Amino acid sequence: DQQVKQNSPSLSVQEGRISILNCDYTNSMFDYFLWYKKYPAEGPTFLISISSIKDKNEDGRFTVFLNKSAKHLSLHIVPSQPGDSAVYFCADPWNYGGSQGNLIFGKGTKLSVKP
Amino acid sequence: EAGVAQSPRYKIIEKRQSVAFWCNPISGHATLYWYQQILGQGPKLLIQFQNNGVVDDSQLPKDRFSAERLKGVDSTLKIQPAKLEDSAVYLCASSLRLSGRETQYFGPGTRLLVL
Numbered sequence A: 001d002q003q004v005k006q007n008s009p010s011l012s013v014q015e016g017r018i019s020i021l022n023c024d025y026t027n028s029m030f031d032y033f034l035w036y037k038k039y040p041a042e043g044p045t046f047l048i049s050i051s052s053i054k055d056k057n058e059d060g061r062f063t064v065f066l067n068k069s070a071k072h073l074s075l076h077i078v079p080s081q082p083g084d085s086a087v088y089f090c091a092d093p094w095n096y097g098g099s100q101g102n103l104i105f106g107k108g109t110k111l112s113v114k115p
Numbered sequence B: 001e002a003g004v005a006q007s008p009r010y011k012i013i014e015k016r017q018s019v020a021f022w023c024n025p026i027s028g029h030a031t032l033y034w035y036q037q038i039l040g041q042g043p044k045l046l047i048q049f050q051n052n053g054v055v056d057d058s059q060l061p062k063d064r065f066s067a068e069r070l071k072g073v074d075s076t077l078k079i080q081p082a083k084l085e086d087s088a089v090y091l092c093a094s095s096l097r098l099s100g101r102e103t104q105y106f107g108p109g110t111r112l113l114v115l
Helices: none
Strands: A010-015 A019-025 A033-038 A045-049 A055-057 A061-065 A072-077 A085-092 A109-114 B003-007 B012-013 B017-024 B031-037 B044-048 B053-056 B067-068 B073-080 B088-095 B110-114
Touching: A010 A019, A010 B003, A019 A033, A019 A085, A019 A109, A033 A061, A045 A055, A045 A061, A045 A072, B003 B088, B012 B017, B017 B067, B031 B073, B044 B067, B044 B073, B044 B110, B073 B088
Parallel strands: A010 A109, B012 B110
Antiparallel strands: A019 A072, A033 A045, A033 A085, A055 A061, A061 A072, A085 A109, B003 B017, B017 B073, B031 B044, B031 B088, B044 B053, B067 B073, B088 B110
């Protein structure tokens, strides 16, 4: 059973509009999550994190929201730019399914931002 | 600062052959990870080292996969013999220390195709 779920394999958005990527989770020890971004032929790169003491974390155009009661988090990108086109993964580094630091990744959502 | 280096970038082998991947982490990073990413999935941890000791290898298919980090710096991952289902991208990552809060930095990966 997947401990981190990204149910939308792809998302297409017009440049300048908002992109919303969603993630659901189970069995998280500390409700602390990471978003990684991956371009083709490159490794994932860390984007933004959220911890359970906050329900929101903002970094420039990127904002992550955490709803602990619903076990749901979302990444908002505003405004979206063509360079944001990539695969986005949410990950849990403290899941009961793995050891500390063992990132449990979702399957990813491929974002396409059209000019 | 140099990133995580991996080689080779691509490898094609026939089933039952052997293959080895090499990883050089970021200088000073104590923790090293090998992940396997199958097409359409998120990366999955195979093995995690703290310096030259294994922290977690619970998901490593030990009948065919082996990994070592002899001097606590570089690491090699070997598959012997390879199966068709081993076709994947093998990602190496490193972090400064072992903690769920530490950012993991990924290399570009080695794309393996087993025919």
